[in-house]
Amino acid sequence: MKPLVEELGRRGNQVVVVIPEVSLSMGSSQHTTTLTYPVPYTKAQLQEQVNAGVTTLTSVYVSTDLARLQNFIKTMDLLNVLITRNVEGLLSNKDLMKKLEEYNFDAILSDPFEPTGPIVGEYLSIPAIYIQTSHPCGADALASQCPAPASYVPQGLTHFTDRMNLWQRSVNLVRTLLQPMACERMFARADEIASNVLQRKTSVVEIMSHAALWFVHSDFVLEFPRPLMPNMIIVGGMDNKKAEPLPQELEEFVNGSGEHGFVVFTLGSMVSQLPEAKARVFFEAFRQIPQRVLWRHTGPVPENAPKNVKLMKWLPQNDLLGHPKVKAFITHGGSHGIYEGIYHGVPLVMLPLFGDQGDNVQRLVSRGVAETLSIYDLTSEKLLVALRKVINDKSYKEKMTELSAIHRDRPIEPLDLAVFWTEFVMRHKGAVHLRPAAHELNWIQYHSLDVIGFLLLILVTVIFVTVKSCMFCFRKCFKKTQKKKKE
Amino acid sequence: MKPLVEELGRRGNQVVVVIPEVSLSMGSSQHTTTLTYPVPYTKAQLQEQVNAGVTTLTSVYVSTDLARLQNFIKTMDLLNVLITRNVEGLLSNKDLMKKLEEYNFDAILSDPFEPTGPIVGEYLSIPAIYIQTSHPCGADALASQCPAPASYVPQGLTHFTDRMNLWQRSVNLVRTLLQPMACERMFARADEIASNVLQRKTSVVEIMSHAALWFVHSDFVLEFPRPLMPNMIIVGGMDNKKAEPLPQELEEFVNGSGEHGFVVFTLGSMVSQLPEAKARVFFEAFRQIPQRVLWRHTGPVPENAPKNVKLMKWLPQNDLLGHPKVKAFITHGGSHGIYEGIYHGVPLVMLPLFGDQGDNVQRLVSRGVAETLSIYDLTSEKLLVALRKVINDKSYKEKMTELSAIHRDRPIEPLDLAVFWTEFVMRHKGAVHLRPAAHELNWIQYHSLDVIGFLLLILVTVIFVTVKSCMFCFRKCFKKTQKKKKE
The missing domain is CATH 1.20.5 (Single alpha-helices involved in coiled-coils or other helix-helix interfaces)
Known part of the structure; x- marks a missing residue:
C-alpha cells in the first residue's frame, strides 16, 4: 500500500496513515501524516507469534491435502486472536478516534486481512477501498460476491493449480464451501467488537460487502485467470520500479564473472539467517558454478567460503534483478520478490517456506519459468541441478522474458490506475454503479x-x-x- | 466497430474491412481498405426480412414472459437462416479467401452476431477479438465461460432488471439453461458450414471459445453490474464525441424559445416515418409545450403543424444532445442514442420498439433518468405528462448529470483502450495468459x-x-x- 499512499500524497491529496505503534513492516511514509496508537504487545512478541503460529501452520511442508485442510481451520482460530488486538487498541483510543472523525475523510484504504480498517471505516461512514492479494478465510470472495468456481479456481494454501484432478477438485470444493465457516471462526471476536461498536448485529464480512472497490494486488501473468467483479481493479506490480545503477563496488563484483553473469539469493525479510549446516549446502553448490552470487545472509560464514559469493546484510534487490548480467534469482517466493523477478524477466529457483509461497511456486513452475526445491532435504547436488537448469536451459529465460513483456504491456500503469480509482471514489463518494444486486440476495x-x-x-x-x-x-x-x- | 477500425488505421495499422456487398449500415471507412463480396439478396429484401421477422418477434409489445420465451426460440430459428448467407457468400468466394490468406493478418476483429467472422478467423488461424453488446442466444456467455448467475443477471429480451421476483428469476433461470439449446438452433446451419470448412466436428460456440479478447460494448452506468472474465474489456461509449457547434440556422432555431430550451426526437435509423394518425399525436403534444422540437421525420406534415416543431430528414444528433439548451431526448432506446444521451446528460422519454430496446428502457427507468411510453396506445396527454415530468422534475436531470459524470470519468478513453488491446493481441499473438482453465472442463x-x-x-x-x-x-x-x- 505504501507506493499508493505516497503517490496519493504527492499528487496533493491529504493522506493520513493510521498504524499500530508496533509493526513488522509498516512505518511512516512521504507526503503523508502518520498517526500511531499503542497496542498490548512488543515487536519481539509479534515476531515470535507469527513465527510460532502462522508460519508453522501454513508451512508448505505440510504434506497431505487433509493435513493442510486441518491446519487451515487451526490458522483461522489463531488469527481470531492475533487480528483483533489492533482494532481493540484503536477503538479504545477515544482521542485518536475523535481526531479521525474530525478529519471527515473522503475514503479509507485498508488491507482487510485485519478487521481494523473495515470496522473503523464503517464506524466513520467512509467509502472503503480494500487492497489485497487473497484473504485467508476467503472473506474477499464472500464479501465481493465474486464467483470462484471450485472446479478451476484453486483456494489459497492448497498448492493446487487451475488444472485439478477429481480428488483435488473435491478438496477445493470443500475448502470453498468452508469459507463462511472459516470467516466466522477467523472473525468470531472481531464480529463481536464490530456489533458492539456499530450497535447492531453485524459481521466483518457484511461490513466488507459494503466496499466501494477492491484493489487486487495480482496480475494474470502470475495468477490463474478467473472471474472478476466490475469493482475489482487489478493493480499487481504496483510497486514495479526501473532498476537504478548499482554502487561501484557491487557493479565491479557482478561484472567479475564476465559473460557468466551472477545469481541473486534472498529468503525474504522473515528469514535472514540459515542454520550453519544448511548454509554450507548453499556454499558448496555456489563453489561449483561459474556465476557470481549475491546473498542476503547474516549467519556465520565458513572459513573456506567460495570467492564467487558475496554476503550482504541488505541487497538492492530490484537494482540487481534489473541488471543485464543477472542469470537467476533464488527466492522463497514471496509475492513482492516474484513480481520484481517477473518485471525484470529473471528465471527463479524457489525455496518456498510458508503462506502463499507454496501457491506461488505452483503458478510459476506450471508456466515453465521456475524450478522449486524443498529447503528441508536440500543438497548441494539438487541445488546445482536446479540452478544449472534455469541458467543454461534457454526456455526458462525465454518464457520469463515473455511473461515480463506481457506484465509490462498495460494500457495504464497499475499505480496510476490505483490512484485514479481512489480519487474516483473520493469524487463520487463511492462507486455505487459497480455494486451488484447479488448483495440483496441470500445464499439460497x-x-x-x-x-x-x-x-x-x-x-x-x-x-x-x-x-x-x-x-x-x-x-x-x-x-x-x-x-x-x-x- | 467503425470508430475502432478507423482509429487503428489512423495509427498506422494496415486494416482490411471485409463486408457483404449488401448491408443496412456497413460501409467503407477512412484509413482502411474495404473488400466486399456478393451475397444472394438485395438491400430491400434484407430490410423487409429484418422488419417482418426479427423486429416482430422481438417487439417489446409481446406482453407475457412466456410469449417472449416462445418468440425467443422462434427468433433463433429465423436467425439460423438469415445469418448464414454471408458466411456462405464469403467462403464460396475462392479469390477473396485466397487474398485474405495472403494478407497474413495479426488479428481479426468481428461482431459474432453472425458467424462469418469467427469461422473465417478460425479458418485463417488468426487470433480473434469479438466486439458486441450481448449475443442473442447467449453464445458470448457460453464461449467466454463467464458466470452469469440467473438470480441477478437478467437475460436479454426478458425486460427484467437485476432485482427479480421468484417468477422472474424462474423465467430467467430457464432462459439461462436454454442457452446451449438456443445456440444450437441459431447456429445449426453455421455449425455444419464450420465443420465442413474446418474439416473437423466443431461448432460456432466452440470456435468463439478460442477468442483472445471480448470487447464488451457496454458500461455499468447502463448495464447492471455482473461478473466479468479477465479477457473482457469494457469499451461502452467508444464512439462518444464532443458536440460540434450547430449550423447557424439550427442554432437560431434552438435558441428561439429562450430559457425553455428544446427537445430532440428521433426513432432511429430503422423508423424514419410514422403513420399520419400517430404523427398527429406527437404534433398535438408538441403544440402544448414551450420548448422547441427537432424531429427526424420524413412523413406527411399536417397543414396546421405547430410552429415550434422543425422536421428534418437527418439530425446532427450528437451536436444537438451536446447543446447547452437541450432539455429532453425522445428516443426508441437503441444503445447508440442512449450512450449519446448519457454522455451529454440528457433525460430521456423512451418509446421502445424491438430488440434490446425493451431491456435498455428497464435499465434507465430503474435509475430514474427516463420515462417510458408505449407507442401503440400513445396519446398526446400521456406524451405531455412524460415530457413535462423529465423536463420540469429536476431529479431526472440531476441523476442523468451524475450518470454522465461517472460515464466520462474513466482512467483511459474506451476507444484508446480498445486500440491498445487490439494492438496487444497483434504484438503477443493473442492473450493466452487471460484464458481460463474452465475451457478444459465439461459442463458436469x-x-x-x-x-x-x-x-x-x-x-x-x-x-x-x-x-x-x-x-x-x-x-x-x-x-x-x-x-x-x-x-
Whole structure:
C-alpha cells in the first residue's frame, strides 16, 4: 500500500496513515501524516507469534491435502486472536478516534486481512477501498460476491493449480464451501467488537460487502485467470520500479564473472539467517558454478567460503534483478520478490517456506519459468541441478522474458490506475454503479435453489395431474369396454 | 466497430474491412481498405426480412414472459437462416479467401452476431477479438465461460432488471439453461458450414471459445453490474464525441424559445416515418409545450403543424444532445442514442420498439433518468405528462448529470483502450495468459457435479459402514446379554 499512499500524497491529496505503534513492516511514509496508537504487545512478541503460529501452520511442508485442510481451520482460530488486538487498541483510543472523525475523510484504504480498517471505516461512514492479494478465510470472495468456481479456481494454501484432478477438485470444493465457516471462526471476536461498536448485529464480512472497490494486488501473468467483479481493479506490480545503477563496488563484483553473469539469493525479510549446516549446502553448490552470487545472509560464514559469493546484510534487490548480467534469482517466493523477478524477466529457483509461497511456486513452475526445491532435504547436488537448469536451459529465460513483456504491456500503469480509482471514489463518494444486486440476495436465492424448488414443484404437479388424468381416462375407457363385454 | 477500425488505421495499422456487398449500415471507412463480396439478396429484401421477422418477434409489445420465451426460440430459428448467407457468400468466394490468406493478418476483429467472422478467423488461424453488446442466444456467455448467475443477471429480451421476483428469476433461470439449446438452433446451419470448412466436428460456440479478447460494448452506468472474465474489456461509449457547434440556422432555431430550451426526437435509423394518425399525436403534444422540437421525420406534415416543431430528414444528433439548451431526448432506446444521451446528460422519454430496446428502457427507468411510453396506445396527454415530468422534475436531470459524470470519468478513453488491446493481441499473438482453465472442463466438471457425486458417495459409504459396525457391535452385545440371561 505504501507506493499508493505516497503517490496519493504527492499528487496533493491529504493522506493520513493510521498504524499500530508496533509493526513488522509498516512505518511512516512521504507526503503523508502518520498517526500511531499503542497496542498490548512488543515487536519481539509479534515476531515470535507469527513465527510460532502462522508460519508453522501454513508451512508448505505440510504434506497431505487433509493435513493442510486441518491446519487451515487451526490458522483461522489463531488469527481470531492475533487480528483483533489492533482494532481493540484503536477503538479504545477515544482521542485518536475523535481526531479521525474530525478529519471527515473522503475514503479509507485498508488491507482487510485485519478487521481494523473495515470496522473503523464503517464506524466513520467512509467509502472503503480494500487492497489485497487473497484473504485467508476467503472473506474477499464472500464479501465481493465474486464467483470462484471450485472446479478451476484453486483456494489459497492448497498448492493446487487451475488444472485439478477429481480428488483435488473435491478438496477445493470443500475448502470453498468452508469459507463462511472459516470467516466466522477467523472473525468470531472481531464480529463481536464490530456489533458492539456499530450497535447492531453485524459481521466483518457484511461490513466488507459494503466496499466501494477492491484493489487486487495480482496480475494474470502470475495468477490463474478467473472471474472478476466490475469493482475489482487489478493493480499487481504496483510497486514495479526501473532498476537504478548499482554502487561501484557491487557493479565491479557482478561484472567479475564476465559473460557468466551472477545469481541473486534472498529468503525474504522473515528469514535472514540459515542454520550453519544448511548454509554450507548453499556454499558448496555456489563453489561449483561459474556465476557470481549475491546473498542476503547474516549467519556465520565458513572459513573456506567460495570467492564467487558475496554476503550482504541488505541487497538492492530490484537494482540487481534489473541488471543485464543477472542469470537467476533464488527466492522463497514471496509475492513482492516474484513480481520484481517477473518485471525484470529473471528465471527463479524457489525455496518456498510458508503462506502463499507454496501457491506461488505452483503458478510459476506450471508456466515453465521456475524450478522449486524443498529447503528441508536440500543438497548441494539438487541445488546445482536446479540452478544449472534455469541458467543454461534457454526456455526458462525465454518464457520469463515473455511473461515480463506481457506484465509490462498495460494500457495504464497499475499505480496510476490505483490512484485514479481512489480519487474516483473520493469524487463520487463511492462507486455505487459497480455494486451488484447479488448483495440483496441470500445464499439460497443467489444460487437459485428456491427457483429450482419452485420449478420442480411445477414439474411434479404437471406430471401428477397428467398421470392422474390419464389414469382417469384409462379407467373410464376400461370400464366402458368391460361393460360392453358384459353386455 | 467503425470508430475502432478507423482509429487503428489512423495509427498506422494496415486494416482490411471485409463486408457483404449488401448491408443496412456497413460501409467503407477512412484509413482502411474495404473488400466486399456478393451475397444472394438485395438491400430491400434484407430490410423487409429484418422488419417482418426479427423486429416482430422481438417487439417489446409481446406482453407475457412466456410469449417472449416462445418468440425467443422462434427468433433463433429465423436467425439460423438469415445469418448464414454471408458466411456462405464469403467462403464460396475462392479469390477473396485466397487474398485474405495472403494478407497474413495479426488479428481479426468481428461482431459474432453472425458467424462469418469467427469461422473465417478460425479458418485463417488468426487470433480473434469479438466486439458486441450481448449475443442473442447467449453464445458470448457460453464461449467466454463467464458466470452469469440467473438470480441477478437478467437475460436479454426478458425486460427484467437485476432485482427479480421468484417468477422472474424462474423465467430467467430457464432462459439461462436454454442457452446451449438456443445456440444450437441459431447456429445449426453455421455449425455444419464450420465443420465442413474446418474439416473437423466443431461448432460456432466452440470456435468463439478460442477468442483472445471480448470487447464488451457496454458500461455499468447502463448495464447492471455482473461478473466479468479477465479477457473482457469494457469499451461502452467508444464512439462518444464532443458536440460540434450547430449550423447557424439550427442554432437560431434552438435558441428561439429562450430559457425553455428544446427537445430532440428521433426513432432511429430503422423508423424514419410514422403513420399520419400517430404523427398527429406527437404534433398535438408538441403544440402544448414551450420548448422547441427537432424531429427526424420524413412523413406527411399536417397543414396546421405547430410552429415550434422543425422536421428534418437527418439530425446532427450528437451536436444537438451536446447543446447547452437541450432539455429532453425522445428516443426508441437503441444503445447508440442512449450512450449519446448519457454522455451529454440528457433525460430521456423512451418509446421502445424491438430488440434490446425493451431491456435498455428497464435499465434507465430503474435509475430514474427516463420515462417510458408505449407507442401503440400513445396519446398526446400521456406524451405531455412524460415530457413535462423529465423536463420540469429536476431529479431526472440531476441523476442523468451524475450518470454522465461517472460515464466520462474513466482512467483511459474506451476507444484508446480498445486500440491498445487490439494492438496487444497483434504484438503477443493473442492473450493466452487471460484464458481460463474452465475451457478444459465439461459442463458436469465445471459445475462440480462429479465432485458432489464423489463426496456424496464417500458420505454414504461412511454412514453405511458406521451404521453396519454399530449394528454389528449392538448384536454382539445383545447376544452376550441374552446368553448371560439364559445362563
